[in-house]
Amino acid sequence: MAPAGLDPTLTTAALAALEAALNRALALDPAGQRQLAGLAGRTFAIECTSPVVHVYLQPGAERTRLLGYYDGPVTTRVRGSAADFAQLAGASDPAATLINGNLVLQGDSAPLIELQGIIGRLDLDWEAPLVNVLGDVAGHQLAQFLRAGFSAGTAASSSLLRQLEEFIHEEARLTPPRLEVEDFYGDVQALQQRVERLQSRLERLRKRIRSAGQ
Amino acid sequence: MSDKRTTHFGYREVDEDAKAGLVANVFHSVAGRYDLMNDLMSGGIHRIWKRFTIELSAVRTGQSVLDIAGGTGDLAAKFADIVGPTGRVVLADINESMLNVGRDKLLDHGYQGNLEFVQADAQYLPFPDDSFDCVSIAFGLRNVTDKALALRSMLRVLKPGGRLLVLEFSKPVNPLLEKAYDGYSFRVLPFMGRLVAGDSDSYQYLAESIRMHPDQDTLLGMLEDAGFVNCEYHNLTGGVVALHRGFKA
Known part of the structure; x- marks a missing residue:
């Protein structure tokens, strides 16, 4: 849906230009286009919160469509800021970015990860x-x-x-380097588990002492 | 005093029976250069308005669509792409010349199988009740003699839950834009019509018929009176054009 107050002519024109550029680029990578065709029939809703832009992406066998309005069922809906989407687009591990990032995801995540992979692997000739x-x-x-x-x-x-x-x-x-940080987090987590175990043992002991005293 | 009912043809009052013939003459005259003139007159923006119409139609694979006053087939071609081989698109136009131009153009572009061409009057659509998932009429309703009758006919052929889309020139919401638009319509359009299509009278009629067409809210009321529900409209390009949508309950 177009941002409130903006003439639909402007948003529709922008989407038409973007769609034409996207399809022209996809035509330069037939392998990528074939992979995208595998996602035909799916609809991805991309809801950017800042700036407010809602776009629906529909991959097809021959063309990928970008829509500003869509009433039908959506396969995957992703909501977040432009920075969050940029992070996902460039992520080497999109699944981890989806789990740990600020993007809000509704629906099936597998086709979205597949779409991100296809876009990331595009090799334009x-x-x-x-x-x-x-x-x-x-x-x-x-x-x-x-x-x-x-x-x-x-x-x-x-x-x-x-x-x-x-x-x-x-x-x-x-x-610190990434491995060092991960090792440190691992140690902290192990220590936390040991403290929790110790706490439950203390609790058990306390209960036993209380019941022995009665 | 004549007991014949009259209607408007541009700024002229004419007998209701005569309007269809007069409109037919206009479109016989402009059919050959219709696409070129549309691009010139709107600066290509009519393609954006039609794209927005397609988006709001929410037409999907396998559905059936009736495009009334489909002219040279811009919307019908897009609908045919979307509904695919399992769907059905009917391009209807009352004007034989426009229908011939549209049919030749679409066949030349390889459209076949899911596309039919029917010469039909929007007021008396020759289709069974509950036939279509979507009915569209782009820049055609203002030329229809009895708009209320046409809207009721469109409602009849729609399936329950189906939607009607009316894309039509309307009233600009900004007074400054309205003034500029008036100047453009009555000075530039007929001049361009004379230059490109060799016919300034037809384009003078187009400008006049746009002014005589009901504004956004009046047309919305007409849709509701015809029996459509959840009616709404979207102003495009500052209200120069409006897209009305209504559903059959």
Whole structure:
């Protein structure tokens, strides 16, 4: 549903443009499109609370539809802020993000995790449209150049992230490494269980002393 | 004094029997350039209005849809995609020229199997009671001679729980927008009609018929009077167009 007060013409136009861009992108990854077709017949309701935008996503065999209004049954409804959705979109473990994050989920979570996986694995083939416009030779060369640039950029960014993480954890010691934190949480949990067990033993002993004194 | 009932044809008062023929002449004249003129006149926004109509129709696979005054088949094509091979879409138009243009266009685009074409008057729909899950009429109701009779006919052919969608020009909610819209309708539209379709009179009629069409609340009352329930309307583009929706109980 459109945000209150906004002319439906604007929201419908924005969704139409987004849907066209999404389907154009999906056409560049036939494998991803085939996987999405497996979700045909499902409807995902995405309810963003800030900014307030409600969108219904319907994957189809040939086209994926984005709707502002939908009256039928919804497979999965997800509610949260734009930041929460961005976190889910980029998550390496979407199930953990859904459980631990701020997103509110209603309905079947499995198709949503599948959808997130398909979107995350999209591998767009930019060569086809370039070849169509520029011809085989020039199109292929430009695509190769772009691929090399893209893979160099990805490698540089992942290397930068790794080095930044290492500096924060190991050199500056600003935050403990993940494994250390998990180990610490494990110890705390074990200690908590031992305290609870000790408390129940004390309780049992107290009851026994009380009954012996009577 | 004549005892014949009259109705409006644009700003003119004409005999009720004559209106259908006059409207038919307008659409015979514009049929060939109808799509092009729609795009030019609305700046392409009519596609957004129709997309919103499709969303509110909530039509699903396997359902049956009647698109009245379907003209060149914009809505019917979208409905045919949604209902799929197990569904049924009927494109109905009273005007033979418009129906021919729509049929040729849709067949050329590969639509067949779930699509039928029927020349029919919206006031006397030639379908059994309770036939359709959804009935739509986009930019057609204002040309109908007896709108109340047409609405009752649409209610009759809808299945219980089915919905009617009326997409039609309406009254802008902002007075400034209304002034600008008036200027556009009575100066620019006939000029464009003369330039592109070689027919300024038909586009002058279109502008006049829009002004004579009931406003949002009046049409809402007409839907309720015809027997529709849970009626509502959505203003689009500041009320230049309104989408009315009603359900059959």
